[in-house]
Amino acid sequence: GRLYLNKxxxxxxxxxxxxxxxxxxxxxxxxxxxxxxxxxFTSWQKDGSGNMRRSLNYTITISNPLIGKFSTATENQTxxxxxxxxxxxxxxxxxxxxxxPYHDYFYTQNxxxxxxxxxxxxxxxxxxxxxxxxxxxGLVKSFITKNSWxxxxxxxxxxxxxxxxxxxxxxxxxxxx
Ligand code: YK8
Numbered sequence: 001g002r003l004y005l006n007k008x009x010x011x012x013x014x015x016x017x018x019x020x021x022x023x024x025x026x027x028x029x030x031x032x033x034x035x036x037x038x039x040x041f042t043s044w045q046k047d048g049s050g051n052m053r054r055s056l057n058y059t060i061t062i063s064n065p066l067i068g069k070f071s072t073a074t075e076n077q078t079x080x081x082x083x084x085x086x087x088x089x090x091x092x093x094x095x096x097x098x099x100x101p102y103h104d105y106f107y108t109q110n111x112x113x114x115x116x117x118x119x120x121x122x123x124x125x126x127x128x129x130x131x132x133x134x135x136x137x138g139l140v141k142s143f144i145t146k147n148s149w150x151x152x153x154x155x156x157x158x159x160x161x162x163x164x165x166x167x168x169x170x171x172x173x174x175x176x177x
Contacts, residue, residue: 001129004156008123010167013116014086016124019166020112021077021091030162035061044079052079064147071099089114105136106144108152128152
């Protein structure tokens with residue numbers, strides 16, 4: 001996997017979880033910035049092994065002219081039972097893009113760690129992996145990998161920028177620390 005984000009924010013761990021993993025104003029704004037439309041979310045629900053699961057469906061806008069302009073996508077998220085409210089959250093997210101070329105070969109796995117740093121700070125870490133469901137021809141594989149990394153890098157760069165903006169709004173006149 002690759003580490004795409006590893007940063008301490010002046011945002012508490014539980015607030016960070018709320019921003020990223022609930023139907024929050026932040027998520028809705030970020031989606032509109034990324035031109036992600038038709039979003040629907042299920043709520044978190046306990047599965048048979050004690051983890052929590054939810055899924056998201058949406059349409060992404062793609063800037064790459066070789067691929068087409070839009071794709072529907074499904075994101076299946078797991079909040080592991082080892083997570084501790086306010087202290088430590090581990091969320092795995094599998095993203096399937098249904099309408100891009102070779103979509104039946106791969107998906108993306110994002111692993112989010114939110115770790116409490118102090119009362120008002122947390123560290124956010126995101127690891128990403130491109131996973132293959134079946135082995136494509138070598139040239140196709142490198143094509144998929146290359147296109148995936150650049151799209152993912154771009155996405156997390158913007159997520160970081162939006163979180164910094166949120167952080168600035170939250171600390172303004174909030175008493176800070
Ligand atoms: C989530 C990874 C690959 C995919 C895309 C596919 C190219 C296909 C290459 C062909 C378009 C929000 C990406 C970037 C779409 C967006 C996905 C997002 C950013 C020509 C071989 C969507 C996180 C996420 C994970 C994976 C990203 C896709 O929250 O290049």
